[in-house]
Amino acid sequence: MTLLLEFECVSVSRGDLVLFEDLSIQVFSGDVVWIQGTNGVGKTTLLHLAAGLARPDSGALKWYKDKHSMTAFSTVGFQGHQDALKASITVMEDLQYWGDLAEYTGDIDRICTRIGLSERKNIAAGKLSAGQKRRLALGRLLVSQKPIWVMDEPSAVMDAVGTELIDGLVKEHVKQGGAAIIASHSPARKVGIATRLLTLSAA
Amino acid sequence: MNFDMIKREIILAARSGGDWMMGIIFFALFLAMSVIALGNNSASLSALAPALVWLAFLMSALLSFGHIFSGDYTDGTLAQSLMFRGNVLEIVISKFIAYIITALMPLWLAIPIAALLFNLSTDVIAGLMLAVLIGIPAIAAYGIFASALTMGRGSGVLIVLICTPFLIPVLIFGTNAVEVYTLQGLWSAPYKALFGLSLIGCAVAIPAASAAIKTSFE
Numbered sequence: 005m006t007l008l009l010e011f012e013c014v015s016v017s018r019g020d021l022v023l024f025e026d027l028s029i030q031v032f033s034g035d036v037v038w039i040q041g042t043n044g045v046g047k048t049t050l051l052h053l054a055a056g057l058a059r060p061d062s063g064a065l066k067w068y069k070d071k072h073s074m075t076a077f078s079t080v081g082f083q084g085h086q087d088a089l090k091a092s093i094t095v096m097e098d099l100q101y102w103g104d105l106a107e108y109t110g111d112i113d114r115i116c117t118r119i120g121l122s123e124r125k126n127i128a129a130g131k132l133s134a135g136q137k138r139r140l141a142l143g144r145l146l147v148s149q150k151p152i153w154v155m156d157e158p159s160a161v162m163d164a165v166g167t168e169l170i171d172g173l174v175k176e177h178v179k180q181g182g183a184a185i186i187a188s189h190s191p192a193r194k195v196g197i198a199t200r201l202l203t204l205s206a207a
Numbered sequence: 208m209n210f211d212m213i214k215r216e217i218i219l220a221a222r223s224g225g226d227w228m229m230g231i232i233f234f235a236l237f238l239a240m241s242v243i244a245l246g247n248n249s250a251s252l253s254a255l256a257p258a259l260v261w262l263a264f265l266m267s268a269l270l271s272f273g274h275i276f277s278g279d280y281t282d283g284t285l286a287q288s289l290m291f292r293g294n295v296l297e298i299v300i301s302k303f304i305a306y307i308i309t310a311l312m313p314l315w316l317a318i319p320i321a322a323l324l325f326n327l328s329t330d331v332i333a334g335l336m337l338a339v340l341i342g343i344p345a346i347a348a349y350g351i352f353a354s355a356l357t358m359g360r361g362s363g364v365l366i367v368l369i370c371t372p373f374l375i376p377v378l379i380f381g382t383n384a385v386e387v388y389t390l391q392g393l394w395s396a397p398y399k400a401l402f403g404l405s406l407i408g409c410a411v412a413i414p415a416a417s418a419a420i421k422t423s424f425e
Contacts, residue, residue, distance in 0.1 A: 057286055059425045077293030086283030092222035093215075104211045105291045148291060 005032040007068050008079065008152050008183050009054060014063035016049055023049055026063070029202070031152070033181040036174060038192040041204030047187040048085070048156055050204070054185050055082040055154045069151065081150035083158060087141045091130025095121050095140055098129060103147040112147070119143040120169060134161040142173060153177060153184040160189070171195050209292070209301045216305030227309050230267040231317045237263040242324050249326055256325035257335055257385035260318060264339055265374055268346050271310050272366050275302060275354035276420070285358075289424060295417040299351060303413060307347050315339055334388025341384075341401045342377045345408035348416075349373040355416035359423065373412075377404055 009031040016023045023046035031037055039047050052058035053065060056076020067079045089098060099112050116122045119139040124132065129140060138161050145153055153174070159167045167190075174184045174195050184195075192201050220227045241259050245252055279285040288298050318339060322332045353369040384397035 055290065057289075057424045075293060077290055080290065082286065082290050084283055084286065086281070086286075088283035088287040090219055090282075090284070092219060097218075101211060101215055102287070102291060105209070105288070144287070 005034060006071065006181075007031075008033055008035075009068070009185075010066045011053070012064045012066065014053065014060040014065065016046070016053070016058075016060050018049075024204075031183050031185065032198075033151070033183055034178050034198050035183045036178055036195045036199045037183070037185045037202055038195075038199055039185065039187040039202045039204065040189070040192065042206070045204045045206055047204060051082075051084075051154050051156050051185065051187055054152070055080045057082070067152070079150055080152045080154055081145045081148040083141050083145055083153070083155045085156055087137045088144075089129040089132075089137055089140060092128055094126050094128050095132070095143075096125040098140060099143050099147060102144045106148050108147040108149060110147075115143050115146050118146065118173075120165075135163060135166050138162060139166065139169070142170065146173070151182045153182065153186075155184060155186045157188055158186060208304060209297050212288070212298065212301035213305045213308070216302070217309060220309035227313060230271050230310055230314050233267045233270060234263045234314055234317055235320050237266060238321055238324050253325050253327055253331070256321060256327055257331065258382045259325075260321045260335055261339070261378055261381050263321075264314060264318070265346065265378060267314060268311065268350060269367055269370060269374075272350040272354050272370065273357075273363050275306055275351055276358040277354070280358040280423075285420070286424065289420075295420050296414070299355070299413055299417040299420065303347055303351050303409075306351065307343060311343050311347055315343065330389045331385060334385045337388070337393060338381045338384040338398065338401060341398060341405060342381050344405035345377050345401075346374065348405075348408035348412035352412035352416040352419070355419040358420075373408070377401065380404065 007030060011027055011029040014027045015025045039050060041047050049058060053060055067074045067076050069079050099115055103112055116125045119142055121136060121139055158170045178184060238259060318336050319332060349370050353366045356369060357365045380397045380400040384401060387395045387397055
């Protein structure tokens with residue numbers, strides 16, 4: 005078990021409202037951290053912190069790769085509320101583009117098949133359904149080849165098959181030594197061997 | 208600079224259903240309406256032409272500044288690019304080059320339209336096109352900067368207010384350059400000043416734009 009991400013006494017507040025105080029979490033390879041809590045309690049903020057897209061008011065976050073301290077951007081793949089797709093770009097072109105940015109050398113066709121879009125690979129992203137767009141965003145996580153996956157409501161727009169797909173992908177990812185931090189409203193499911201539950205509640 | 212990012216921007220512009228032509232249409236309409244408003248005296252028209260072309264060019268550029276980063280910011284592309292590359296400056300420089308290719312170069316190529324409307328000599332057109340070409344990096348750099356500062360706030364007015372002070376020197380030396388082109392050619396002071404403005408623009412506004420983007424993710 006190697007340490008991938010560490011929150012050290014992190015505090016964040018929005019105006020007078022304290023979201024977290026002295027929050028310390030360690031995420032190891034193989035971990036799935038399942039974050040729950042009511043709307044507005046700070047789940048997305050926590051994920052943005054983990055992805056390096058926001059900074060805590062106090063405390064520190066540390067990311068590790070092969071026991072060396074790294075920047076968030078070299079270790080975290082982020083799937084947010086927005087799917088970051090362009091309506092006129094096809095599924096294949098989109099994966100190819102992000103794959104090129106991440107210097108992914110694997111087979112893009114296989115990624116298409118894995119996320120269940122092999123029959124849609126020449127369809128423009130603007131014509132996909134909400135669930136298919138989310139699948140494409142998951143494909144981007146795969147080509148990013150980052151050890152830590154930070155996922156915000158991955159199954160919100162998915163059907164049962166899609167939810168199973170997410171669980172399958174996450175399970176595979178943590179088995180290969182990665183970790184995932186998932187915020188979700190659906191009840192926590194056991195994904196992989198080490199699923200932990202973090203429940204945020206208003207103070 | 209990242210060629211994949213630039214290529215993608217060009218593909219997006221080509222597939223946008225002619226969005227990139229909006230600037231050219233505005234530019235041509237602005238000039239055509241100026242001709243109507245100023246009457247039919249062709250001598251006074253051609254004297255005013257360089258200033259009008261510069262104004263039309265800057266106005267249509269100002270109109271397009273708002274779109275440089277706002278789309279990528281709201282649809283999450285900017286955050287993803289940042290996560291994938293971890294280098295804001297690379298993203299900004301790619302955007303800068305892509306913006307010049309997809310928005311300002313088509314506009315620049317439309318300048319000869321003015322020759323038809325104002326009955327200009329080839330000398331004046333050549334002087335004008337050279338002056339605008341040399342000023343383009345400055346225009347694009349300040350546009351990128353203003354767009355990076357205001358992305359996600361949806362404020363077109365703010366962009367105009369931020370950019371205008373920086374674009375006024377470009378306008379002053381740009382119109383002056385066209386006047387002296389027939390006598391002194393390309394190596395005259397106003398062209399050198401324009402070139403200097405472009406260098407300053409790139410050196411100051413591009414790092415400032417990447418700093419603005421960095422802060423919006425902190």
